[in-house]
Amino acid sequence: MTAIAWGRALERLWETMYVMFAVLSPRVALSYVDGRSCRFVAMWLLACCFLVACMVVLGGYTRLSGSGLSMPSWQPIMGILPPLSADDWLAHYRAYQATPEYRLMMSDLASFKVIFWIEYSHRLLGRVLGLVFFLPLLFFAWQRYVTREWLVLFSVLFILGALQGLMGWLMVYSGLVDEPQVSPYRLAAHLFLAFLLYGLLFSAMLRWMFPHGIQGEPTPSYPPHPYYTRDTLLTHIYVAFVLFAVTVIFGALVAGNHAGLIYNTYPLMDGSLLPPLDDGRGAWYQQMVTVPGPIQWVHRLLSFLTVLVLFALVYRIEKNRSTPPVIVWSARSLFLVLISQFSLGIATLLYGVPTLLALSHQFGALLLLSMMVWLMFAIKDYQHSFLASLPPPIDNPAQESSSTGRF
Ligand code: HEM
Numbered sequence: 001m002t003a004i005a006w007g008r009a010l011e012r013l014w015e016t017m018y019v020m021f022a023v024l025s026p027r028v029a030l031s032y033v034d035g036r037s038c039r040f041v042a043m044w045l046l047a048c049c050f051l052v053a054c055m056v057v058l059g060g061y062t063r064l065s066g067s068g069l070s071m072p073s074w075q076p077i078m079g080i081l082p083p084l085s086a087d088d089w090l091a092h093y094r095a096y097q098a099t100p101e102y103r104l105m106m107s108d109l110a111s112f113k114v115i116f117w118i119e120y121s122h123r124l125l126g127r128v129l130g131l132v133f134f135l136p137l138l139f140f141a142w143q144r145y146v147t148r149e150w151l152v153l154f155s156v157l158f159i160l161g162a163l164q165g166l167m168g169w170l171m172v173y174s175g176l177v178d179e180p181q182v183s184p185y186r187l188a189a190h191l192f193l194a195f196l197l198y199g200l201l202f203s204a205m206l207r208w209m210f211p212h213g214i215q216g217e218p219t220p221s222y223p224p225h226p227y228y229t230r231d232t233l234l235t236h237i238y239v240a241f242v243l244f245a246v247t248v249i250f251g252a253l254v255a256g257n258h259a260g261l262i263y264n265t266y267p268l269m270d271g272s273l274l275p276p277l278d279d280g281r282g283a284w285y286q287q288m289v290t291v292p293g294p295i296q297w298v299h300r301l302l303s304f305l306t307v308l309v310l311f312a313l314v315y316r317i318e319k320n321r322s323t324p325p326v327i328v329w330s331a332r333s334l335f336l337v338l339i340s341q342f343s344l345g346i347a348t349l350l351y352g353v354p355t356l357l358a359l360s361h362q363f364g365a366l367l368l369l370s371m372m373v374w375l376m377f378a379i380k381d382y383q384h385s386f387l388a389s390l391p392p393p394i395d396n397p398a399q400e401s402s403s404t405g406r407f
Contacts, residue, residue, distance in 0.1 A: 010043060037145040038211055044136045045205035051129040052198045053366050055122070059168075059194070060362045062122045063187075063255065064355045067115035069101045071123070072176050074169040080127060082120055092116065101180035126165055133158060157200060164193045184256025191252040192245070199369055206377045213381040214326055233379050236313045240372060243306040248365055250299040259292035260353040266346045269297060296349075303345060310338050310372075327378045334371040341368050
């Protein structure tokens, strides 16, 4: 395909994305970006979000297929080339034979090649992501598409991405020393950094995609609710973000400790709400981060709290009849994703962590994060572009509900 055809295909992709978002609210149409530069930056960030999501899923598959320890060295530049000859393969296989995992598994060359390719793809995609982020960034900086503040933010994101690569290697290294088992804490740090990167990229992408806000112009037909302020809703969603983050960290600890392979019942664990503590392994609060049963219990508890807090937020938004449809529909979509994610978690546990369910559960967490960021963006934008320009709150609830027309 020529460069022009590629350009057209990308433009069409953008229009499709745009229509998808416009479905959420016709007023999205008002926020259409006039300058091409904004569109290019938004598409670039969208592509990076997509690649980070692929990295997370491929990383999960690498772990679940037991491939993560097949490359016992890290060469950021030279490692880009896979083994090309029989001698190369033999050299890689010899290096693998020196690892604790080989001493346990004794894989032959053919099986080694399979796990090697999976780990290699994960690392290669990481390099591709680095290039897809860095090269357009240079171009945007050169063309002055982005302001200095944005440039600083993007540079921080780039450094975070490089640190993520380093964290990945530190994680792998922990499984090459004594036991063929990576440190669950490093795994949690690696996954958490990925979620952080994705969340920041996604919120930056929304800013560039809707530089005039999601809602477009102020609409006087939606008066503000007296109990519905920017700060209370934002505080609510920030609390949900914190809970979500800790749930993700404990999800990674569950995965890193293979804690999904025990207590495969819900809501009870071996007929009880609490798992038994292990006598010789420290105080109960230490066991919450070191022993598989209690770790799984904390993940259950935190995910339940996340659901409760997000449910309360959705309820508040639903209850307020003056909420603009774009926020209501965002909250409803978030609710659907939340319930699916919770159910997927339970299914993953009940079926003893089959690969497809575990990967869907991991991807579901990213989807949930996207919906939360989107809702936060919509709430911020709502207050910003609507409330400031509207008359003071209406005291009479009857008058208020009749003026909105949402029910
Ligand atoms: C808000 C809800 C939830 C969120 C955001 C969430 C998030 C996560 C994340 C990010 C992981 C790590 C995935 C990985 O590293 O591969 C994970 C793992 C896991 N979660 Fe959840 N989770 C939620 C609810 C639940 C529930 C309700 C259960 C079951 C009771 C559950 C069971 C599991 C299990 C068994 C794993 C380990 C899977 C593996 O070994 O690959 N999760 N969760």
